[in-house]
Amino acid sequence: MKSLVILISGRGSNMQALIEASLPGRIAAVISNRPGAEGLEIAEMRGIETQVVDQRAYPDRIAFDAALAEKIDSYQPDLVALAGFMRILGDIFVNRYHGRLMNVHPSLLPAFPGLDTHARALQEGVKIHGCTVHFVTSQVDHGPIIVQAAVPVLPDDTAETLAARVLQQEHRIYPEAIRWFLEDRLQLSHNCVEVIDATTDGAVLYSPGLHK
Numbered sequence: 001m002k003s004l005v006i007l008i009s010g011r012g013s014n015m016q017a018l019i020e021a022s023l024p025g026r027i028a029a030v031i032s033n034r035p036g037a038e039g040l041e042i043a044e045m046r047g048i049e050t051q052v053v054d055q056r057a058y059p060d061r062i063a064f065d066a067a068l069a070e071k072i073d074s075y076q077p078d079l080v081a082l083a084g085f086m087r088i089l090g091d092i093f094v095n096r097y098h099g100r101l102m103n104v105h106p107s108l109l110p111a112f113p114g115l116d117t118h119a120r121a122l123q124e125g126v127k128i129h130g131c132t133v134h135f136v137t138s139q140v141d142h143g144p145i146i147v148q149a150a151v152p153v154l155p156d157d158t159a160e161t162l163a164a165r166v167l168q169q170e171h172r173i174y175p176e177a178i179r180w181f182l183e184d185r186l187q188l189s190h191n192c193v194e195v196i197d198a199t200t201d202g203a204v205l206y207s208p209g210l211h212k
């Protein structure tokens with residue numbers, strides 16, 4: 001059975017969605033770069049091993065990344081899943097896990113990489129927003145896209161209401177993408193990911209629509 005290690009920095013709701021998804025693989029450990037991350041407690045309550053690699057204990061990115069990689073490798077995971085891991089990882093780290101390092105990001109990449117994605121989407125007046133699961137490359141919030149989910153932006157949305165609607169979709173697509181990986185159904189070539197035996201109803205998404 002394949003295994004994964006999940007990296008978090010905070011609340012851990014995506015991690016929790018992965019734990020609850022009954023994935024066809026074993027969650028070997030949850031590792032945080034922040035000792036107080038709320039998600040650590042949730043993982044412990046579910047009987048999952050947790051570790052902290054405190055970024056403040058290391059003089060620079062290279063030293064932190066090396067310590068993190070050493071901790072991850074002690075579990076020999078097939079996949080490393082970033083779930084709200086809010087620290088930029090350096091090239092050496094990213095290359096080490098090429099093709100087996102995934103991230104979920106709260107926007108329809110390549111739009112809105114970085115922080116405050118929902119407020120920026122509202123500011124730009126986009127009508128459709130969403131989330132993306134992708135393989136990680138050394139360019140932050142870029143990399144081959146595995147799956148995306150879109151939500152309409154509603155006239156009275158605030159960053160908070162939009163974030164909540166997007167987060168629901170994150171919780172849906174991240175477990176799905178990881179399931180595909182664990183089932184060997186993702187084929188990565190150049191910058192494109194093919195999902196073997198993906199099913200689609202061919203629906204068209206558009207917004208604004210009828211929301212009342």
Ligand code: GAR
Pocket residue numbers: 008009010011012013014015039083084085086104105106114141167170
């Ligand atoms: C999620 O919305 C995730 O997409 C985002 O942080 C939040 C973490 O929430 N990640 C990024 O912005 C990465 N660029 P969670 O801790 O409840 O899963």
